[in-house]
Amino acid sequence: MKQKRILIVANTTWNIYKFRLNVIQLFREKDDQVFVASPIDEFISYKEEFPSVIHIDLKRLKRDHTHPINDLLSIFELKKIYKSVSPDVIIHYTHKANIYGGIAAWMAHKKSIAVVTGLGYAFLHKGLINRITKLLYKMTKGIHQKIIFENEDDMNFFIDSKLVQKERAGFVNGCGIDVDDYKPVPKKVIIQNADSHL
Numbered sequence: 001m002k003q004k005r006i007l008i009v010a011n012t013t014w015n016i017y018k019f020r021l022n023v024i025q026l027f028r029e030k031d032d033q034v035f036v037a038s039p040i041d042e043f044i045s046y047k048e049e050f051p052s053v054i055h056i057d058l059k060r061l062k063r064d065h066t067h068p069i070n071d072l073l074s075i076f077e078l079k080k081i082y083k084s085v086s087p088d089v090i091i092h093y094t095h096k097a098n099i100y101g102g103i104a105a106w107m108a109h110k111k112s113i114a115v116v117t118g119l120g121y122a123f124l125h126k127g128l129i130n131r132i133t134k135l136l137y138k139m140t141k142g143i144h145q146k147i148i149f150e151n152e153d154d155m156n157f158f159i160d161s162k163l164v165q166k167e168r169a170g171f172v173n174g175c176g177i178d179v180d181d182y183k184p185v186p187k188k189v190i191i192q193n194a195d196s197h198l
Contacts, residue, residue: 004032007087009078009101011061011094017043019117020093024050035085037078056081061096071100078104089113092144095120099136102143114144119154137163146170 006027010016016024016038027034028050037056047055058081060074078101082090089111092101098114105112123130141147141164148170149155155171158164 004030004089005035005085005087006032007035007037007082007085007090009058009090009092009097010036010038011096013038013041013043013046013055015093017046021046021049023091024053028052035087037081056085061100071096074100075104075107079107082108082110086110089145091115093117095133098144098147099133099140102140106140106143112144114147116147116149116151116154116158118151119157123157134161134163141165141168144168148172 004027008016008020008023010020013036016036020036024034024036033054034050034052035054035056037058039059039061040055040057044055047053058074058077060070060077062070074096082104087110090101090105090113092098092105092112092114094117098116102112102114123133137158141162145168147158147164147168149158150172152171155164155169159166159169
């Protein structure tokens, strides 16, 4: 079987470290070549576990920064990366990556998947950002081969709001968690801690 080239894109390396290592592991087990594109932060330490992953530092895609010129430059930065890496498929996580990365993938003629992990600030608060985000999703809804949701209510909201075509929408029951990292706390401990604060 031919080795595939998979590119994962997110707005922080923290996002990769906390939530996407299981996805990377899955592709590595299939012997696919994995690339990750995200702004480098201290969580680049994930590379110690996956030394074969090629990490590309994004300079323009900022989680908490919105500026039309910078956002436009983000699209061209991503397009250049997509042309250079020439992945078989690009998997985008987070709204900015979904929108700007989707446009870049369309410009570079690459297959693209968007993953909506939650609605977040852009949808939960009314205002200009809410309206712009909805408009951009409407403009780019035909770009992605698939838009995957981790919450069925979010998927239905996107379909009802005409932000995605129903046939392109898919649902998975969350991305999972590392049970070694997030262990349940016994009920007795929770009650004791609550009592100590009374």
